[in-house]
Amino acid sequence: MYWEPDKECMDREELEQLQLERLQSTLNRVYAHVPFYRKKFDALGISPEEIGSLSDLPRLPFTTKEDVKGNYPYGLFAVPLREVVRIHASSGTTETSSVVGYTRNDITMWSKLVARILVAGGVTKDDVVQVSFRYGLFTGGFGLHYGAERLGASVIPASSGNTARQIQIMKDFKTTALVSTPSYAMLVADTIREMGIPVSALSLKYGLFGGEPWSEKMRDEIQNALGIVATDNYGLSEVIGPGVSGECFERNGLHINEDHFLVEIIDPKTYQPVPPGQTGELVITTLTKEAFPMVRYRTRDLTRLQAGDCPCGRTGRRMSRLAGRTDEMLIIRGMKVSPAKIESLLFEIEGQEPNYRIVIDRKGAMDEVTVLVEANGEPQFGEERRHVGRTVETIRKRLTHELGVTVDVKLVEKKALEPIDGKAKRVIDNRKL
């Protein structure tokens, strides 16, 4: 099943022609309408007229989150505000958030892209879709909502929070597709178990999750606990919101909507393209956006482009599920520590998806790292407690050894690490640097 088969299954040559046409017209527009881009292009001595091929892309300057913030709120808009029908902003306090706008055409286009992703994840017009993303400035709620509506599904704008009530709705309204962050899906699964509701009492068939990285193991758990097919989808406010890419039923990489987004994978240190198939930072250029076009936006998300065709028939290249973020490297006592690495180590040791939080404090001149790990069961006593103590010691030794930094590990009670704003908060850095 496809939403726009002629676009989703377009042959490569035809696609590249379309991409070049759209890239050139986007560059002509941003150069004419956005002073930020004109100055940047002029400073590099490059004119949009020199871009004659997709391989000329690296000659253009990058755009970073700092650029977006530096042009707060409307500096990067390419149309007058009266043509903007919607404004969103990425998370962060008001002064530090990225403000993005959409024209009427942008909203239509965005809805279609989200509809593609929903269809790839199994949703049809006959489904009841519960959108448990936060509604508001965040693009997740409204993005998925409009896409599901476009598709003709019955949309429940449940927003996030009040999990027990959400489950009640899920049961009574016969929700067939859950749209949320993967950590919220985990919370739903846990809560259902606690409330003693059998999965058979629900009508769920599909789960479409995005907004944060999640592992295969987590997918298995969600799929088993809720009896659904869980697919991953990706997007970010600065580029459009959800709708950049999404998995099909193969669940082997996210098909990029390449007729609307041009992607590059670069080495975040040298800014050079990585060899094909290698992991690097995802850089996105929008090809059709009117209000808020983006030229070579550095997403800071790490991924790679997968080779080969997908059995589903979509020709959009697949990006692998996120391998972390370039800016999430923690510098602890001068050592680079990746939270993703900690997660995979915890997973190896515990044999299941860990719920954890990394807390960093500075005592005097020393950084201290504590990894809080959520316990699986009830608090233990006696002999079992000693066993838990040994596990904690195993984790501590293993992390310290692998990371090269002394790490303290503490076990915390179940549910002590609730998601913040619907997203799992993995790192808390208390250092005043």
Place this chain on the structure above:
Amino acid sequence: MLRIKNVESGYGRLKVLKKVTMHIRAGEIVTIIGANGAGKTSLLKTVSGLIPARSGEILFDMKEIGKLPPEKIVFLGCSLVPEGRQLFAPMTVKENILLGAYPQYRKKRGDQVGDDLERIYGLFPRLRERERQLAGTLSGGEQQMLAIARALMARPKLIMMDEPSMGLAPLVIKDIFSIVTRLRREGNTVLLVEQNAKAALGIADRGYVLETGKIIMEGTAEELLSNREVQRAYLGRDLDAEGTM
């Protein structure tokens, strides 16, 4: 059908087209809209070989035609209905139509010309009625029909029309545009250049907006019609003056 990449051309030292990239798939009606002097006519003249492309590639049916003379391009199946019709006024309607069949004779398919003429008369009954009349005595709308009829005699795969609505009354424009949609129904592919953006987008599948020799927008006709910049600049609508709804 037609794929253009980074085409640049112009007159003398004047560069009119700057890295124009566009395409048309078989069976589509694609329109190019733009103000006077944006380069619309230059683009059609470049594709038909009347002015040379200085750089870039023009692929017609996967064959590079950028360096070919106009007659070769017509032979390959790409015909132009030029701006201002360019008829032979002192010749009859029928003679004008038959001139368009020149490539058919060259291809030794002269025996088909009679059938083609019948088909064209079927499409434009008015021209049959006036086949002995001098082209110069026809009305504007009839002259435009004649120009289209002449181009069709070469059995083009792609027919390019330069401002077919120019100087015509609204009712006649409607006739001409319904002929264009009919041509598409019969399997033709049409590239339509128009200043009358509203009429053109009304029948087109997709469109490009050309501004000072550069393409600044591409999209489905629907998308372009709902773009406010297009509305303001090319559709003569000022939404701010119209109020909110």
